[in-house]
Amino acid sequence: MTERNLPPLEQGLTAAAVQQRLAAGLHNEPLPPLTRSVQQIFRDNLLTLFNLINVLLGALVFMTGSYKNLLFLFVVIMNTAIGIFQEIRAKRQVDKLTILSAAKMTVIRDGKKVSVDQADLVQDDLISVTRGDQIPVDVLVRETTGLEVDESQITGESEPIIKGNGDELISGSVLLGGHGIVQATVVGHGSYIKQLARSAKSDHRTPSQLLTIINRIIKILTFTIIPLGAGLFISTLMRGTGQNRAILGTVAAMVGMIPEGLVLLTSVALAAGAFTLGRHQVLVRELPAIEALARVDILCLDKTGTITSGDLKFERIEPWADVAAGAVQTTLAKLVSAINDDNETAQAIQSGLVKPAVTPDEVMPFSSGRKWSGASFDGQAYVLGAPEFIFREVSPALQQRIQQLAQQGFRVLVLAKVAKLTTPKPMTPEALGLVLITDELRPNAQATFGFFAKQDVALKVISGDNPVTVASIAKRAGIAGADQLIDMSQVGTEPDYDQLVATYNVFGRVTPQQKAGLIKAYQTAGHTVAMTGDGVNDLLAMRQSDCSIAMASGSEATKSLADFVLLDSNFDAMIQVLNEGRRVINNIERVAALYLIKTMYSVALTVIFIFMSHSYPFEPIQLTPISSLMVGIPTFFLALQPDYTRITSRFMKQVMEIAVPAAIAVVGYIMVIDLLGAEFNLNFATTSTLSVLLTGIISLNALLIAARPLNRFKIGLVALMGTLFVMAFLFAGKVFSLVNLLDWHLALFYLPLILSAYPVFILLQNGLGRRVLSKIRWK
The missing domain is CATH 2.70.150.10 (Calcium-transporting ATPase, cytoplasmic transduction domain A)
Incomplete structure (x- = not known):
């Protein structure tokens, strides 16, 4: 150079x-942006396999001349537009916060x-x-x-x-x-x-459980829809049915199999969650992290900045071993000036002492792993740091005094004269004095930690400070199990982390490597772990955790790694973060079953009617009242409802308890209607109308169960959807290709079926659903 x-x-x-x-x-x-570009958002939402299939199906319907059956494309377009709008809105919020941070x-x-x-x-x-x-x-x-x-x-x-x-x-x-x-x-x-x-976070994250399940369903459907549709179309033509009727029946079957609203609801809910958190000054770096945090049952805290305010104050220096107080204070001032660190502890000491001009011969800056700093000047070397990491064995008298001060809530550092600055511990240290630092409890700490305790999130404190000091502060903050503490400097080079996490709640004198080891042990025990941090000593643990949260006031390295950044460094915002995550995931898991009902009965009916002598029981237009009133509209409202209960991975449970019984009931009733049609010579328009009616009634029952626990809003929503569904028959029958139900001859068929729908659905739910669930749990 x-x-x-x-x-x-x-x-x-x-x-x-x-x-x-x-x-x-x-x-x-x-650096690459955290969000996709507007062009990418449009491309990824428009150019999907399901959209391609819908467009091709629309082209087939257009060929039949039955243009009203193209209405399903309007629903697809609206779904896609809503998804694009919500993601762009979330993108702008995230981009704005990214600039700020x-x-x-x-x-x-x-x-x-x-x-x-x-x-x-x-x-x-x-x-x-x-x-x-x-x-x-x-x-x-x-x-x-x-x-x-x-x-x-x-x-x-x-x-x-x-x-x-x-x-x-x-x-x-x-x-x-x-x-x-x-x-x-x-x-x-x-x-x-x-x-x-962002390489630190590229591979270590646990993938979104919910998105993994949904993507697996979509992958299976991708290889199912086309061959089933082709089989139904060919078999319908071979029975002598007209081409137009075969096309409309096939399109109805394939449209029913596509759960496009489920994918949309998931992406919209996550994007809306990121937007909401942004308004509370929380930057979400990855949308799946919202789900990860929602599933967290252990939250690991660093003391500084989370339990305490992080504003350190130099209280006093206490001489040791008959060393003059003035000489100790002068040595401390020279040492801090020589090291010239700018961490919080050094700044607190510098603010309480004069800063003399010193030219050091050698400097060892503070290290989170070493837990001490030192310098040599005037022909002598000195160190300042945690006594357990300076002395090979702390004297009983010194240890007793440190414990007494730690129990009073002081952070205690040792100033020592050493023969040489060596690592990991200096050579022949001799204590000169104890440096006392105080750190105030955050104003709302007790309320915040009390909230997490009520939400079944266990709090663990992992800190580099003296465990007695940390436990004292944790107890003042109301953290349960604060008396169960351990000094990690005494556990050896290969500690049994599994035993440690099962026994203790407060871990002091923890090195960065030990922090990561503790996090991994909690994960091995089956927990989902979140880690909060603001310093480089938290990096390894944050990488290991399922979900990481950084303070905006922390180091740039931790902020670049974290899944969430609290832009105002207010840990109280974690309440909103946890609530929002749980609301999003709980609601998606609850309503997902409603989308899969249509997919399940459409697949089953397609397979059955390939071998039946009659046409597929629906036309595309007839599915619109069911798809919109029983699934699409109510689920978007239900997805916004507050639900802050702990995540219990209810996706498959909801599917088995609601979707499977409902789908079986729909298939069963349509088979009964098909038999009645053959027995009493009912035409296709009549049997398809009855099929739509019973499918809607069963879907309404499923909606009512999925909406639990009920409140006035949910009851009103279900009642409104039911009313609109009835009005579709009474006032829009011609639009949806439905016959008039105000016929007492026809009522003799559908009234008994309607009255039996709820008891049959409940019977199937209590029997089949729970039996399948028990087999799944047994396996």
Whole structure:
């Protein structure tokens, strides 16, 4: 690298130099957006296999000249339009929040420190970096007293690496400790960040259970619809039925098999959930994460920023071993000044002491894994940090005093003189004093944690601080099981994580690797785990968790990794996040069965009528009142209802208890109607009208059961749908190809069938549905 590529540290690039590099294309590029483009949204919603099938079916109906039977296409178009609208609305909300939470970088230009977007970085920019930053471009270290770097995203090695002046850093690296000035060497497409953007979260997420089931259903239907439709069409023609009747019957069967509304409802509900959370200042980075959080039954908390406010205050220093108080305080002030860290603890101590000018000989910045920092100056080395990680064995007297102070809620650090700065522990430490830090409880902590307890979400505290201090604060916050605590620095190199998570609720002195181990143990025990964090010490645990939540005030690395970012750093917003997730998933699971009823009976009827002597019992237009009034319209209203109960994976249960009995009842009644038609010489218009009537009645019963627990709104909704369904027969019979039911001869057929529909459905539900469920559970 030539001299002209090394801008002065105090000056940085000039405005003219920045413009030259921008003109030459030597600038960085923004990370890929979190959301799809409007063009992609239109394409992915319009160009689907089911839409293609619907268009082809519409073309066949058009050939028959029965244009009113094209009404099903209007429903498809409306469904697609609603899906596009909701996703674009959610996209705009997420994009707006993304801009607000976008990481800024501090660069030196024209002798001043300025904040710029990552996309505005240019080659040779001097960037000021500190603990918690994620390097956005490839850089060269120009000035530092020591940087501790996590390059695991690139190398796969979890051990931190120390970098000094002249060393190179690859984009995607995370600073675990220290600060300094680095120079951008490779920006834009040439840097590793393009390949590494969000790589930490690309593979570790558990896929959405609900979407997996729905996609599996759609995949099966994809290989079922076309051959069944072809078989029905050919068999109908072979029976001598006219081509138009064969086309209309086949189209009705295939349209009935497509649960297009189910896919739409799921995507719309998730998009609407992201939009709602955005209004509460919560950025949702992945829509399936809403479902993951809804299923969470264990929430792991870091103490700082969640239980406590994170505003640390230096209380006092307590001399140890007859060392003069003034000398200890002076040594502490020099050490903090020499290390020159900018983490919360260092800032709290600096604000309570004067900052003398010190030129250190060696510096070891604070590390979450090491849990201490140190420096050598004036011919002597000193360290500051957690006593368990400084001393090989803490003396009983010192341990007793630390415990006493921790029980009072103090965070206790040890200032020690050492022979040499070595890792993982310094050489021959000698305690000089105890540094006391206080951290206030968040104002609404008790109410927030009380809410989670009522929602069957177990709270676990995983912190790097003294377990006694953490337990004391957890108890004040009302977290259950706060007395069950353990010091993770005492569990050895290969702890039994399964036993630990089964026994304890508060974990102190936890290293980043141990945090990830604890999360994995909870998952092994069958739990869905969410992890909250704001610092680099939480990165490994957040990657391991099923769902991760970061504070906007936290490090850029944690924010780039998290599924949710609380933009105002208010943990109370988690109440809204959990509620919204549960509302979305509970409602989708409840109403999904209604969509699958039509799919199930359509598949069954298609198979049956391939071998029957009569035509398929429906025309496409006749399915419209059922699809819209018994499924489409009410499910969109039900999907917006509050339901914050714990997720219990009810999808298959709802299908077996509602969809299967209802589908069997529909098929059974249509077979009875077909027999009655043959016995009493009823024409197709009459038997198809009766089939529509009974199918609608059974679907109405299923809707009533799916809407439980009932309230005035739900009762009114079901009653309204039933009324509109009856009105469709009375006032729009010709539109939907339905005969007039106001005929007492016809009433002799349909009244007994209507009166028997509910008891038969309930009988099937209590018998068949529960028997199938018990077999599923037994398997």
